Amino acid sequence: MxxxxxxxxxxxxxxxxxxxxxxxxxxxxxxxxxxxxxxxxxxxxxxxxxxxxxxxxxxxxxxxxxxxxxxxxxxxxxxxxxxxLRPRPDGVQRAARGRVTVGCVDGEWHSFPARLVAEVLRLRGWQVDYLGAQTPTPHLIAHLHHTDPQAVLLSSSLPTRLPAAHMAITACQAVGVPVLAGGRAFGANGRYARALGADGWAPDARGVGDVLAGGLPRPTPAAVRQAADDLPHLADQEYTLVIHSKGPLVKQTLTDLEDRFPAARSYTDVQRERTAEDVAHLVDFLACALYVDDAEVFTAFLAWTADILEARGVPARSLSAGLDLLARQLHDFPRALNILNEGVHALDARPSTPTADHETTA
Structure with missing residues (x-):
């Protein structure tokens, strides 16, 4: 069998x-x-x-x-x-391979994948400090100073946490600890892990164990490098301006939606709150795509969101309205406009799915 x-x-x-x-x-x-x-x-x-x-x-x-x-x-x-916690046979050697730290990027609540990695590494003889969900980077660095592990394993499922992951990676390396990245946030084959300067990437828990078994060289402690050193496109400031303008962008988009869809004016408080959350997610993923300079971060989120909406009987075409309204506000941001246009094309290319005939927002 x-x-x-x-x-x-x-x-x-x-x-x-x-x-x-x-x-x-x-x-x-x-x-x-x-x-x-x-x-x-x-x-x-x-x-x-x-x-x-x-x-x-x-x-x-x-x-x-x-x-x-x-x-x-x-x-x-x-x-x-x-x-x-199950009892172990006598004589099982513990922590024979060394010490590692496993935790989630600041703001990342999906800790289950990291927990699996931690348990697999313990089974393979590592001493593991499992820090759980959303570990603030300053606290992570303080922990490293106290424990001096052989590596840090950073987990993230949400691409919107990539800027925080970048900060954590550079901070860990600045104190001489290599970083192994894992989780869906880092993209297919870990391409965003490489873009952010991680020392390694693994697709799953077994892969993490294999990479650690091969050894990760310690980086030479140095001054923390700037984000633009790894990602030169950030020099255009589009990411910074969009993320700092998130509040006004969301507020204006909600106002414009009411003008375009008068029915939205009669939304309940709960519907308004959900709509605001949806638009905020659009801005967050747009900002992330700007950070890594890759429209696929945004288009993949749109495809996932469209599937979620249609599974709940909401027409996915409502996302296009949100993209159009954001584009009008970001007309002076060429990279953002290109990403938004890619999003529109991705939605247009999706097969049509019959849904309930009622409008919603992004």
Whole structure:
């Protein structure tokens, strides 16, 4: 029997347990997988991790609610804790390979991938300082001064955290600690990790273990370099001006939407708040695309958002209105206009999906 066939029944049991909110059944599923001879690393990465990914996929497709998604994730986190705390056979060598720090970029709340990495590294003999979600960079650096790890593993799922990741990478390297980046925020094949000057990148927990086993050379401590040293295009100040103008951009876009769609004037307070959040996300991802000078950051977000909207019966064409209104305000920003135009083309190229016929905002 191949590995996929071996883990499939336990993966299904875990999925059913987390969706049902049954923590005890969830822990029993992974314990039975271990009893069946499936190794701890395989249980973490081939049973628990795919179930967590399905949780996110089903939320995006509107098959489970936000509350159920949060509850299922919390149970999965306790499953990982139960695995980490299980008794070990006598004689198992701990922390034989050295010490590493694992944490999420400041502002990054999606800590589950980092937790999986931390547990896999512990299984492979590393002493791991797991710092959890959104670690402020000054506190991360203070921790490094106290512990002097062999490497820092920075995790981020949201591309909008890339500027914060860049700051953390340069700060860690300035005190002589190499940085290994991971997570979806860093793009396909880690291209943004390289652009931001990280010492390495890995696509998953096993990849992290392999990179560390090969060794990461320590950078020579030096003065913190400026962002434009890695990303010369930032000299045009478009990123800085857009991110600092976020409030006015969102406010004016909301006003213009009411002029374009009079029905928006009768929105409830909740609808107005959600609309403002949506426009703010557009600005955040536009700013991130400006930071790394890559429109794909923005167009990928638009495609994801369009799928989310249509799964909830909202026409994705409403996003185009938001892009048009932002473009009118940013007419003197050539790179921003190019990214917004790429976004419009990406939306136009999507296959048409029938949705409820009611307007919304971005």
């Amino acid at each position: 191949n590995q996929l066939a071996r883990v499939a029944p336990f993966r299904e049991r875990l999925w059913e347990a987390v969706v049902a909110g049954d923590e005890y059944a969830a822990v029993a599923a992974v314990q039975d997988a271990l009893a069946d001879g499936i190794g701890e690393e395989a249980v973490l990465l081939e049973v628990v991790a795919p179930v967590q990914e399905t949780i996110g996929t089903d939320w995006a497709a509107n098959r489970i609610s936000v509350a159920r998604e949060h509850a299922a994730t919390a149970i999965n986190e306790r499953v990982v804790a139960a695995l980490a």
